Amino acid sequence: MDYDIAVIGGGLVGSSIAYGLSKKGHGVALLDEGDRAFRASRGNFGLIWVQGKGWDFPAYAKWTDEAAGLWPAFDAELQESTGVDLGYTRPGGMEFCFDERGWNDLNDCMARVRTNSDGAFEYEMLEHAELRKRIPEVSSAVIGASYSPRDGHVNPLYLLRALHQRLDAGRVDYLPNRHVDSIECLHGGFELRTNDERLAAGRVVLCAGIDNVRLGKLLGLNIPVRPNRGQLLITERVQHFLNYPTLQVRQTREGSLQIGDSQEDAGRDDGTTTEVMNRLASRAVSIFPMLKTVHVVRAWAALRVMTPDGKPVYQQSSHCQGAFGIACHSGVTLAAIHAGPVADWVAGGNPHPLIARFHPDRFDV
Amino acid sequence: MFRTLTTVRRNLIRFTLDGQFHQAPAGISVAAALLTAVRFSRRSVVSGRGRGPYCMMGTCFDCLVCIDGEPNQQACMVTLREGMNIETQTGIRDLDTGTTADMD
Numbered sequence: 001m002d003y004d005i006a007v008i009g010g011g012l013v014g015s016s017i018a019y020g021l022s023k024k025g026h027g028v029a030l031l032d033e034g035d036r037a038f039r040a041s042r043g044n045f046g047l048i049w050v051q052g053k054g055w056d057f058p059a060y061a062k063w064t065d066e067a068a069g070l071w072p073a074f075d076a077e078l079q080e081s082t083g084v085d086l087g088y089t090r091p092g093g094m095e096f097c098f099d100e101r102g103w104n105d106l107n108d109c110m111a112r113v114r115t116n117s118d119g120a121f122e123y124e125m126l127e128h129a130e131l132r133k134r135i136p137e138v139s140s141a142v143i144g145a146s147y148s149p150r151d152g153h154v155n156p157l158y159l160l161r162a163l164h165q166r167l168d169a170g171r172v173d174y175l176p177n178r179h180v181d182s183i184e185c186l187h188g189g190f191e192l193r194t195n196d197e198r199l200a201a202g203r204v205v206l207c208a209g210i211d212n213v214r215l216g217k218l219l220g221l222n223i224p225v226r227p228n229r230g231q232l233l234i235t236e237r238v239q240h241f242l243n244y245p246t247l248q249v250r251q252t253r254e255g256s257l258q259i260g261d262s263q264e265d266a267g268r269d270d271g272t273t274t275e276v277m278n279r280l281a282s283r284a285v286s287i288f289p290m291l292k293t294v295h296v297v298r299a300w301a302a303l304r305v306m307t308p309d310g311k312p313v314y315q316q317s318s319h320c321q322g323a324f325g326i327a328c329h330s331g332v333t334l335a336a337i338h339a340g341p342v343a344d345w346v347a348g349g350n351p352h353p354l355i356a357r358f359h360p361d362r363f364d365v
Numbered sequence: 366m367f368r369t370l371t372t373v374r375r376n377l378i379r380f381t382l383d384g385q386f387h388q389a390p391a392g393i394s395v396a397a398a399l400l401t402a403v404r405f406s407r408r409s410v411v412s413g414r415g416r417g418p419y420c421m422m423g424t425c426f427d428c429l430v431c432i433d434g435e436p437n438q439q440a441c442m443v444t445l446r447e448g449m450n451i452e453t454q455t456g457i458r459d460l461d462t463g464t465t466a467d468m469d
Contacts, residue, residue, distance in 0.1 A: 236437045
């Protein structure tokens, strides 16, 4: 056997799991495609986001909250071992609302998340006057916001870099420019055929984002994900004013503003459109009018890895012992839980009690 | 510092950099003009280190200057004009006034 475990996909999900596995001493191959891949991990917004998640799915509320709770130690450990400052902070996050209906929906959503997390989720609904005390620059178009101290943000590119730096230093063979053409389930292991070689591994973990649909079929796993396009804008660096990450705008430690977020079904087209960029910019200016004179310096789109209900998928093949499929659109928020309990599970340890709730058999009718 | 080729020393136009008069050939970019005048045209707002024009094609954002009162202009993407007032940036861009403020 060449490796104990082959992880397919070198984005945030695959890298976090490979990192967790290497810490426990497993011999890991991390197979990454080239830049022809969609690379969702290089295009995301950088939120570690709890609020609102799992209002209709108690296991997801608990899973997300636990994952965010593991972040401070995960950040400290990565920073200490790599010297890369991820820019992680947890000042709490906000979502703005613009009318009575938005306020009521948000209020209802927050209350449900609190119930679903058995009271662990903390939040406040801030009316305009209270919101202004925390963010004086907010315009009168914003009638209020939900606030949760559980939320935070991070520089997602530094996160990816720190993880890869650790993989290079550890027991992981990072194998770039590998397209996995076939996977065969053999007695006691797997044989992977790539454009470059044949590899034998005891276990195989699919973390390849949208390509998990194809890879899953090779192992008889149904991983129902589709691309969901998000566009975002980056402005020039400006003086610090926004101390809280929000769903619509966040300010990086360096001073740039990131403006999102959009959700579109655009197939596999990861290009930007002026219509959506316009809408994002207008909304940001309606929240913070002084942004009107600020220049946008970059814009891009990335394809979220979306399951039918937006919740993650964690599955283990029942007929191919040692094959796992993992898919989610929250590679940043869930990074620490992927490096911890999920890595332990794919290595053969006991599953976290919530993992079974994310099996895709929930989509069966 | 870069020197201007003697063959293009006709058609010189005047601009100011932080209040000092300089001359450069008409038709070149503000970034090219800066290279004839100073080594660093700003300091990084992150590290505080000296920065100057680098890629000359709009990508690196290391040549940001304030031109005629407008901050954070990419000098390599702007053609030098007679009488331009160019100022180096000493900090991150301020939001209310559009001027710059010191980071520390």
